[in-house]
Amino acid sequence: MAKVLFVQNIFFELIGTMSLSAYLRSRGHRVDLIIETSPARILEHINGTNPDVIAFSSVTGQHKTVIGISSAIKQTFPKLPIVMGGAHPTFFPEIIEKEPIDIVCRGEGEEAMADLMDRLDAGADITDIPNLWVKKEGSIVKNDVRPLVEDLDSLPYPDRTIYDKYPYLSTHPVRRFMSGRGCPYECNFCFNHALRQLYHGKGRFVRMRSQEKVIEEIKQVAELYPTMKRVKFEDDTFTLSKGWALRFLQEYKEQVHMPFACYSRADCVDDELARALKDAGCDRLDFGLETGSERIRNEILNKRLTDEQIVKAAEVLRRHGIPFGTANMFGLPGETLEDALETLKLNLKIRPYDVWGAVFQPYPGTECGRYVMEKGYCRTLDVNDIRNDYQTDSLLVQEDIREVVNLHKFFYLLVMFPASMKVIRPLLSLPGNFMFTFIHRILYFWGYATRTKGNVKQIFNDIRMAMKYK
Numbered sequence: 001m002a003k004v005l006f007v008q009n010i011f012f013e014l015i016g017t018m019s020l021s022a023y024l025r026s027r028g029h030r031v032d033l034i035i036e037t038s039p040a041r042i043l044e045h046i047n048g049t050n051p052d053v054i055a056f057s058s059v060t061g062q063h064k065t066v067i068g069i070s071s072a073i074k075q076t077f078p079k080l081p082i083v084m085g086g087a088h089p090t091f092f093p094e095i096i097e098k099e100p101i102d103i104v105c106r107g108e109g110e111e112a113m114a115d116l117m118d119r120l121d122a123g124a125d126i127t128d129i130p131n132l133w134v135k136k137e138g139s140i141v142k143n144d145v146r147p148l149v150e151d152l153d154s155l156p157y158p159d160r161t162i163y164d165k166y167p168y169l170s171t172h173p174v175r176r177f178m179s180g181r182g183c184p185y186e187c188n189f190c191f192n193h194a195l196r197q198l199y200h201g202k203g204r205f206v207r208m209r210s211q212e213k214v215i216e217e218i219k220q221v222a223e224l225y226p227t228m229k230r231v232k233f234e235d236d237t238f239t240l241s242k243g244w245a246l247r248f249l250q251e252y253k254e255q256v257h258m259p260f261a262c263y264s265r266a267d268c269v270d271d272e273l274a275r276a277l278k279d280a281g282c283d284r285l286d287f288g289l290e291t292g293s294e295r296i297r298n299e300i301l302n303k304r305l306t307d308e309q310i311v312k313a314a315e316v317l318r319r320h321g322i323p324f325g326t327a328n329m330f331g332l333p334g335e336t337l338e339d340a341l342e343t344l345k346l347n348l349k350i351r352p353y354d355v356w357g358a359v360f361q362p363y364p365g366t367e368c369g370r371y372v373m374e375k376g377y378c379r380t381l382d383v384n385d386i387r388n389d390y391q392t393d394s395l396l397v398q399e400d401i402r403e404v405v406n407l408h409k410f411f412y413l414l415v416m417f418p419a420s421m422k423v424i425r426p427l428l429s430l431p432g433n434f435m436f437t438f439i440h441r442i443l444y445f446w447g448y449a450t451r452t453k454g455n456v457k458q459i460f461n462d463i464r465m466a467m468k469y470k
Contacts, residue, residue, distance in 0.1 A: 002121040003030040004113070005051035006162070009037045009065055011465040013169055015178055015234060016086065016109075017057055018158030023110035026156050029117045033162045039072035046077060052120050055113070057086035060363060061388035063095060070100035083116065083132075085109045090198070091191055091365050092383050093133050096140055104133045107145045107198060108181070110155060148203035152181065153210050157217045160224070168465060173229040173458060175221050179214050179248070182206035183236050185265075188302040188367035189290075189329070189360070208241060211248040215255055222258065231260035238262035239273055246273065249280040259283045261451075266305055266313035274320040282322055284451065286356070287313065289326040292342030296332055300371065307346065314350035323353035325451065330408035331360045331394040331401055333368065333377050337428070340404045347415045354451055357411040358390045372396060391444065392437065403428040409440040412447050 004024065006017050021031040034045050046054070054073060056066045063084075070082050085105035089095055096104045103126070105112050112131035119126045127134045130146035149155060163169040182205040183192045196205055222228050239245045239262070252260075261284035262277075269285070277285065289310055290297050297303045317324045328343050347355055362372040364383050372378045377396045385395055394405050406428045413420055427436075449459045 001028045001030060002052040002117040003032065003050070004053050004055050004117060005046065005049065006031070006033040006055050006057070007042060007069065008033070008035050008057065009062075009069070011035055011166070011168060013160065013163055013172075013176060014057060015158055015176060018160055018162065019155065020055075020085075020109055020113055021162045022156040022159035024114055024117060025159060027114045027117070029114070029121070031159070031162060033165075035166060039069055042069060043072065043076050046073065046080070051080070053081045053083060053116070056082070056084045058084060058088045059086060060088045060092065060383060061361075061386045061390075063088045063092075064384065065388070067095075067098055067100060070098075074100040081120070083113075085113070087191065089133075091194055093142070096133050096135060102135050106131050106133070107195070108149060110149070111146060145198060145202060148181075148199055148205065148207070150203050150207060152207050153213045157220065160221060168461060170225065171227040173227055174232050175218075175225065175228045175230070176232045176234050177214065177218060177221075178209075179233060179235050179238065179244075180206070180208040180240070184240070185237075185304070186302055188300065188371065189363075191363065191366055193367065194365055206240070208244055211244065211251050214248065215251050218252075218256055218258075222256075229258070231256070231258055233260060233262040236263055237265050237268055239264045239268045239277075242268075242270075242273055246276050249276040253280040257281070261285065263287065266310045269313045269316055271316055271320070274316050274322060278320045278322055284325070284353075285317060285322050286325040286327060286451075289328055289343070289346060291329060291332055291335070291339065292344065292346035293332075293335065293339040296335060296339060300333055300368070302367070310346065311350055314352070318351075325354035325356060326350075326352045328355060328357045328411065329360045330357055330411070331396055331404050333360075333362070333372050333375060333396065334398065335400070335404060337400040337403045337407070340400075340407050344407070344411065344414055348418055352415070354447055355412055355415045356447060356451075357408050359392065359394050359405055359408055360396070361386055361390050362395060391440065393432065402432065406430065406432060406436060409436040410443075412443040413439075 024031050032049055032051060034042060036042050058066045066084060073082060081102045082100055083103040083105055084101050089104035090106045093104045093106055095101060112129055115129045116126055127136050127141040128143060130143050132143050134141045184206050186193050199205060218231060259281045264285055264287050266287050290301055290303055294307050297305060326347055330340055362369045362378060362381060363386060364381055369381060373381050377398050379397060394401055410424045414424060
């Protein structure tokens with residue numbers, strides 16, 4: 001059977017890659033993976049393992065690194081097919097026009113990649129496979145996506161063994177899981193609306209796995225990896241379906257006995273759900289506050305979430321003893337320094353256990369990307385302008401942007417130690433500099449330690465790997 005080599009440059013278990021590996025192996029194909037940033041070592045690995053196809057998964061910003069590595073591979077192995085999947089080629093499939101990329105996979109890739117491997121193994125034509133765009137004799141064949149997989153329980157559990165060769169990952173105490181796919185919300189800063197359009201008429205967009213399957217997977221992983229101590233649910237809104245969540249939490253409480261963290265929305269948490277979360281072992285819940293300006297949050301970001309709902313959620317979570325964190329953005333379209341300070345004030349009001357902040361990135365193809373161009377907040381907006389790092393600077397040209405980006409650098413410190421504003425406020429008008437960035441990175445890693453609840457050794461290893469592979 002055919003053999004695929006997944007190449008990634010971040011030291012992280014990617015659920016998408018593990019899901020593809022499991023599905024491909026269930027169809028009889030061979031799977032290999034390497035985590036590496038050095039093109040020379042990647043080429044050495046390819047030479048020694050002879051894969052039939054190279055596969056990358058990429059988000060926007062990371063795609064430039066993928067192109068660089070792919071170019072090096074093509075120079076040495078010009079006939080070796082390179083396929084790129086993930087969020088970036090799903091929304092920007094024209095990346096196939098770049099010289100080293102032969103195939104892009106749009107949307108959910110299990111069946112498409114399996115079909116590709118079957119065809120490669122048989123020496124058959126690959127140009128008519130749904131979900132794939134394929135180069136052929138100087139042109140590009142563009143296939144529509146196939147219907148969504150409605151029954152997620154029909155898919156094999158993600159294959160975590162592909163990371164076993166890396167002890168840092170195979171012994172990591174935190175393991176990540178997904179209970180479903182799809183999001184019903186239409187936030188303008190997210191690609192979700194574009195993904196729904198891509199799959200319009202192709203089946204039910206929001207799908208959940210059965211509670212029994214998720215529990216069984218967690219128990220199997222815990223048995224296979226005895227170092228596992230915590231569960232992290234990566235669903236955008238784990239509590240999206242209250243009925244599903246309540247039944248799941250009861251089963252989790254009875255069968256798993258392990259602390260866990262999850263994401264939710266402030267309007268998807270009430271006393272009954274919070275009580276069940278706490279009883280089942282939830283010791284961390286994060287939700288998107290986004291901005292302290294209710295006008296920007298709802299009129300521009302289309303979050304559909306009021307300050308009152310955010311305050312109420314914080315009260316509910318605190319009442320039931322669940323530590324919570326907030327996700328926040330700075331440098332939003334039209335945001336003034338006073339607007340950004342409202343983000344600080346709202347966080348101070350609800351007193352989260354931890355906060356996370358990012359500098360807004362106007363991804364082309366999103367509603368916010370269109371909005372910044374329409375309003376003139378960006379002179380130009382090209383997908384290659386998007387940084388892999390959304391913690392440093394802004395692409396927007398608007399009043400107060402320097403002060404707002406500087407405020408972001410001190411945000412964590414200001415929420416945890418509000419009295420520091422007396423010292424920090426005069427610094428906001430200064431040009432951004434290395435010292436501000438350095439302070440932010442220290443605070444960022446401190447916040448990471450708070451979020452992960454790991455021991456000192458584990459946190460140090462996490463930071464070391466994050467610095468080494470980016």
